[in-house]
Amino acid sequence: MNLTLIRNATLKLNYGGKTFLIDPFLAEKETIPPFPKTPNQDKSNPMVSLPTSIEEIVKADAVVVTHLHPDHFDEVAIKNIPKEIPIYAQNEKDVSEIKKYGFQVIEALSKNTNFKGITLSKTNGKHGRGEILKFTGEVCGVIFDHPSEQKLYIAGDTIWSSDVEEAITTHEPEVIVVNSGAAQFLEGGPITMTKEDIYATNKAAPAAKIIVVHMESLNHCLLSRSELQQFLLENELTKDVLVPSDGETYTL
Numbered sequence: 001m002n003l004t005l006i007r008n009a010t011l012k013l014n015y016g017g018k019t020f021l022i023d024p025f026l027a028e029k030e031t032i033p034p035f036p037k038t039p040n041q042d043k044s045n046p047m048v049s050l051p052t053s054i055e056e057i058v059k060a061d062a063v064v065v066t067h068l069h070p071d072h073f074d075e076v077a078i079k080n081i082p083k084e085i086p087i088y089a090q091n092e093k094d095v096s097e098i099k100k101y102g103f104q105v106i107e108a109l110s111k112n113t114n115f116k117g118i119t120l121s122k123t124n125g126k127h128g129r130g131e132i133l134k135f136t137g138e139v140c141g142v143i144f145d146h147p148s149e150q151k152l153y154i155a156g157d158t159i160w161s162s163d164v165e166e167a168i169t170t171h172e173p174e175v176i177v178v179n180s181g182a183a184q185f186l187e188g189g190p191i192t193m194t195k196e197d198i199y200a201t202n203k204a205a206p207a208a209k210i211i212v213v214h215m216e217s218l219n220h221c222l223l224s225r226s227e228l229q230q231f232l233l234e235n236e237l238t239k240d241v242l243v244p245s246d247g248e249t250y251t252l
Helices: 075-080 092-099 130-136 162-171 195-204 225-234
Strands: 002-007 010-015 018-022 062-065 087-089 106-108 113-115 118-124 140-145 152-154 175-179 209-213 249-251
Touching: 002 209, 010 152, 087 092, 092 106, 118 162, 140 162, 152 162, 162 195, 175 195, 195 209, 195 225
Parallel strands: 018 062, 062 087, 087 106, 152 175, 175 209
Antiparallel strands: 002 010, 002 249, 010 018, 113 118, 118 140, 140 152
16 A cells, blocks of 8 residues: 555555545645634744645545545535545434535445445544533544555544544554644543554554544644654654655555
8 A cells, every 4th residue: 555644634545556645634724713612823824835736636426525524525625526526424414514515426424335346344432431422423533444555543533542442452453543733622631642542552453553644733732743653653653653854655
């Protein structure tokens, strides 16, 4: 597989001979106000530009949208993604919402969704803890499986939880992508993975390569790449956990 971090949680994945665009967030730099009730209200979103053109980013065989928060599926993506591209969403509610934008081929992910010989399996997640879940809502991750590829787990917007542990135990992924940044509101605790959550993911899947994304692009993401890299160095995890820059590609 070839896996490219575009920005935030937006990924381009070449897998089993097909190209997937995952969680497209394509707004121009600093065109969106900071998220309300979050730190860093002086910083507009996204805080960085896209590393390549939108025209290149939207060239794909299918799109996966793990949930409908605007940093995973935004107005610019809606405008620029061809309406005939198949889109996979987490549930029928999200399918109905995406249909309103004129997309023609939309399907809810299941435990055994097939796209041209590639199996996509929906996993669950927790976008925070406690009361904040009433606001953040339902999210999902996806397992990608193909005979010629390593099994890939894209965890989505989730903290370390029993859902993540169950996905690892059930599917035994060889590559795991986690959304970090320790995103947070002024109240309620982190809603994406902290460095400690990444450590827990590594301990649950010690043989897997972990790739950390969702960093340094949104005003409420408080964990920087440099802080995470220092933590990985101190815990001897630099070979197991990769922290790509925007635009960086891994061949796995």
